[in-house]
Amino acid sequence: MVPLIRRRQQVVVAPVDPAKLEVGDIVLARVAGTVYLHLVSSVDRARKRVQISNNRGRVNGWTSHDRVYGNCVTVDGVARSAVVGKTLAADSSDSS
Structure with missing residues (x-):
């Protein structure tokens, strides 16, 4: 995913x-x-599917929504602004 995510960067x-x-x-x-x-x-x-690719133009193919587990929200501590409103809210029954 370079240059979006470089080797050893935490996400x-x-x-x-x-x-x-x-x-x-x-x-x-x-x-x-x-x-x-x-x-x-x-x-x-x-x-209900998305096409996934690398950032160099190679298309890997389509995958269904049920195979998408999450969205990258930060890279090395820097927030990705495009994720606002897309993540699922934490289950409120788990909080104490």
């Missing part, structure tokens, strides 16, 4: 509402049995 991923994903989001998604960070390059809301 924070939060659960996401897949229906709110947009082109340019960085998501944690399962592809062929392995979980990777990928760039969202297209959104197909009707079929």
